[in-house]
Amino acid sequence: MERIAKLVRHVVRLLSEWTEMFPYDFRDELVMTHVRGISESCTPTDRSGEMSLLLRRLLRKLDTLECYEESLRRVPSLGFAFGKTDVTVVCPCPMLLAQQLTHVELERMSYIGPEEFVQAYAIDTAPHGLKVTKNTLNLESYLGWSSRLRNLVASEVYKQEAPTGRVQTTEFWINVATECFNIGNFNSLMAIISGLNATTLSVIKLRLRQIHVSKLRALEQQMHPSCNFSSYRSILKAASVRSERRGIFPEKTRVVIPYFALTLRDIYLVSEECASRLANGHINLEKFWELAKLVTQFLTWRQVDYPFKKNSQVMSYLQTCPTPKESELNLTSYESGSTETENKPPQSSKHFTSSYFVFQLPDMHVTSVTFLMEQYATNTKKMNFLLKSCVVALILAHALADKKVVCYFESWAVYRTGNGAFNIEDIDASLCTHLLYSFINLGDDGSVSPGDSYADLSDGLDGYNKVNNLKNQGTGIKIMAALGGGSAGSATFSTVVNDASKRSAFVNNAVNFLSNYGFDGMDIDWEYPASGDGSRSSDKEAFVETLKELRSKFDEHGYLLSVAVGAGNSFIGSSYDVAGISQ
Known part of the structure; x- marks a missing residue:
């Protein structure tokens, strides 16, 4: 009896760590059927009730994910319309807007499970006919958020009718990008730079004050892709070191939100370019160690208690404001360019x-x-x-x-x-x-x-x-x-x-x-x-x-x-x- 009780404790511990680290695995009905069967077998000897508590925690996590996915489904997709309200009306302070962007980023990062990185690249390459089921779309929705932010930045500039309004809005977003850099929110920073670097905004840039031109140029150089993003990687490394310190102002030292598309690319290169087995048939442990380091680092970055207060109105605007898709922006950019020339x-x-x-x-x-x-x-x-x-x-x-x-x-x-x-x-x-x-x-x-x-x-x-x-x-x-x-x-x-x-x-x-x-x-x-x-x-x-x-x-x-x-x-x-x- 003691041996069975000891085995049950080990099973409960294993399931506890599994459900904590990879909760989305349990969206698969077959897996949940096995878990329920194990739970029923363990219940007679699980006097502490740990198994029941484990299942309740797991179900709460899955319910939370369902609510999050439902909220994403309510977000309007990119279309043809421009929002009627200006971002500067909703949030006139660049620092506050950068803080709310950081809240959005951290919220979306928090729902990405480590198993999603594996599933993203394993669906088409699973060995021996093994079927890999992808039960979430958190990676895709996070990348979609970056595209939305880029288009939002460009559209906020384009919808200003007067050239002076476009210049002021551009300068506002440059200040927001600077605050994102200071916070350590590199994903929003890259999206803002991409939005401001729309080719037709170049005429607007000619009217910017020198201080804003210098700011934008400095930010572009920090995020420039040359030498495999060497400048950005150096800054990210320094930010990661600072994030491990707990100083007087943790909000300035702990937040690290990486440029997510590049993080995915790094994981992809290790996953696809490195062989899973060595020439002698042994498992390439070095490859999986590198993958584990990349994913673990991302998981560490997402576990941050960001101290600044959330502003639901600003966060809602950023995520639900009508934002035109690429083709509509291109058409508007032509018209904006003509207007600039005429004025x-x-x-x-x-x-x-x-x-x-x-x-x-x-x-x-x-x-x-x-x-x-x-x-x-x-x-x-x-x-x-x-x-x-x-x-x-x-x-x-x-x-x-x-x-x-x-x-x-x-x-x-x-x-x-x-x-x-x-x-x-x-x-x-x-x-x-x-x-x-x-x-x-x-x-x-x-x-x-x-x-x-x-x-x-x-x-x-x-x-x-x-x-x-x-x-x-x-x-x-x-x-x-x-x-x-x-x-x-x-x-x-x-x-x-x-x-x-x-x-x-x-x-x-x-x-x-x-x-x-x-x-x-x-x-x-x-x-x-x-x-x-x-x-x-x-x-x-x-x-x-x-x-x-x-x-x-x-x-x-x-x-x-x-x-x-x-x-x-x-x-x-x-x-x-x-x-x-x-x-």
Whole structure:
């Protein structure tokens, strides 16, 4: 009898830990049938009543999940309508809004069970015909929340009729993003940055005060995907260390809400890229240890008692406010862009500062393209939609008269998941004459290096070899490496091109880089000579001199050279010697 009682205690303990750690397993009716059978068998010897208490706790958890899922079903899906109320009316304080966003994030995180990570990747790969049943949609709803927040941010800006209102709303969300960063809410931070980085908001950004431009730029750099999100990972690691401390202000030291899509991607890579068994047939314990660490860390982050008071009105607005879907935002963005252009004073109506075009040196007639763009911008107010489309078509036809179709591939695309996932293997090489692999780095000493060693090199995802293998498809495509980019800034470029020895080193290093990795040429994306942060007035002339030296050296090896430039008249006037570049 004593042996049976001891066995019952062990069974109850096992079930207690199981139901505590993996409660959603018990949504399966077959599993619950077995549990009830075990409970009936244990009841005669379970004098403490632990088994009955265990079942009651489990049923309460499952009931709570049912209520939560029901609340999610009542949330309106993304549609066509914009909310009539502004977020600044519901919550005028950026700090308070960031706190309520954190409450929403923590609430949604709390319902994600560790078994869901396993089920998400095991449904299609279960061995020996084992059926894996996924009983929850908490992962999907959490990702959906991030998409909703992104669209909400963009729609809050777009629905302001006056340009000043759009600027004020944009600045408000920048302040909210800053507060999210200070709290440690990186998931909301990334969604807000994505919403503010909608391409058509670029005109609005031109009107922002410098302090907000600096704030947004700093946040973008912290969350930039280059080098496998190295900046973000460093910050996350520091935040994790702080979260383990219990200081005077725990609300500032304990909250860590990771960028969830990246967390899922990390788990996916370990799950899919690492073999479950070693060559000798033994279980790969290291793989499962890494998976356990990733999931356990997430579970630790979600178990936080956030001290700030919940505001049900604000939380309800964030989760239920009518929010348009992507297609409606795209349509609105076009209309917003037209309105912005029409409301500008005449002297600035020619500026297309959010546009870029790539031209091949020295084949394309840049002056003609610029003239057409200026004429198009000047007469925008008088043109109807059809005429605008015709002018754009003429511009593109003129710019591509020599049949160069130049495409960019951003190396961090390989880190996206779900519908946004895009790998080099997905590229149709027949669509482009030239493909620019973005980006590679320029050092202060004129050195040239990979932008993301993990994504680019053969000991990681092997991006360089994969992209150059596109040339084997027989389409004649040219693969070029793009140097710089928006996040690179202007200071390093300015330092190198204005120093003759560093400039010479850069030219030689560029040739060696192209030779070592098999590229056909290089695209220079400097944003912007003589007008970017850290630039110098001498950049304009020094840039031309640099291009001359590159052209001379590249011709010796048969390499291509192109530049990406700002297409706005303000950039052309301040940053580029068009005649010198064209030569």
